[in-house]
Amino acid sequence: MSSAATRAEVCAVACAEAWRGDGEIVASSIGTVPTIGARLAALTFSPDLVLTDGDALMTAEPLPVGAPADAPRVVEGWLPFGKMFDLLWWGRRHVMMGATQVDRFGNQNIACIGPWAKPKAMLLGVRGAPGNTVNHPTSYWVPNHSPRVFVERVDFVSGVGYDRVPAGAAVHEIRVVVSNLGVFDFDTPDHSMRVRSLHPGVTMDEVRAATAFELAVDGHAPETRPPTDDELRLIRDVIDPQSMRDAEVKV
């Protein structure tokens, strides 16, 4: 019997669940825990997912996270950035990105804090978030759930939320936001953020205190499903033997 799952392991499984039922598409992930999640999903309930090495290669078998660039891998395809844009505009992708800010309607910001013209803090820039969110499903990962991240309004809309869906979007779906405290979706009449589940040991009060807007809740929020023994073995022995997940989720 495995020892009890850590919070990081619960988060990894919650991230994996985001790709359940996605079929034969590219699972892209930014960050350690989402990458563990994508690889776990591919090794268990979503075997048709297409994975990458985080660079330009599609890998037929999941690599351990943090594997050195020259680690052996079974390559099944080639996905340089130019082809990645072709692919995401084609729609065969579901990405889990980070979010410096995310708001009630799932708008995401990774560009800057404060006014764009002269930011208080310049961040990465919008990257591919505008294109992702109008072309294929997008999810977000927040390892540090706080009112500075879960804000009433984002300072800059990088990824498009449900209150700004343009008529020209091919697809618009913000599937889930996974944080270190719980899983959140937009399955409400007005597509405002809802508590889907709380991680074991997390209270609703704790989540409310860490969120700057009012979250929708259907009665009593369930507990996030714990990892199975097989999932724990895969996470600990196969996908993340260096425990890089513990550096990202500090609970």
Add this chain to the structure above:
Amino acid sequence: MADKRTTEKDVVADLRDGMTIGIGGWGSRRKPMSIIREILRSPLRDLTIVSYGGPDVGMLCAAGKVTKVVYGFVSLDSIPLEPHFRAARQNGTIEAMEVDEGMLQWGLRAAAMRISFLPCRAGLGSSVMDVNPSLKTVRSPYDESEELVAMPALSLDVALIHANRADVRGNGQYLGPDWFFDDLFCMAAGRSFMSCERIVDTADLLKEGSEQTLKINRMMTDGVIEAPGGARFTSCAPDYPRNEELQREYATTPWEEFAPRWLET
């Protein structure tokens, strides 16, 4: 057959204040750093830089060479945020055109196709449309309900790229996993200059890679510079990885201290 060999100095002597310069590579990967270094040594100023940005953008901002940057991101990869680019944005010392990465590619492609725009979905609904008042939308002539972003052509005066191998005629070869958008940068530009790790005989180009690695043909380039290590400290797979230690030093040292050492190497 023209011999296009030249030097960083001669290329930079040809550049002018106010030019729009596109820089190949991606983040902190395969950037033409030896040419950037020569720009830093020159009196050039008021440049507009178009780039999948890394330390190229950061250094040019730190040195006060830049009026405007056109970008989707600026990052050092292993260090997510580029400190000098951040400072320039936060101090308001540069203008910015911030677009989705795919829009940037589309703008270069439009310029390469010599048309004024290409339609795309990327950008719709995001703040990119609010902060770039010059961006317009276009309605499909085939389906009036389809409104798309009209990404304007990003025409360049000059493109600067770094390849693994090249010949003296200006054919370029990429041996790593990704050639990024270097071909589009060249085709979007009036003139293009390519540095490379090593110049080889044309007949030897296929000794190290298949014909699919010959991404840059001589019609795309006006000058070739042999610059072993020319991308350092950025990566140049498979010739060398990023010099993480030097990059860390760059990112954590005030530019005034780092620059003299950097410029004399």
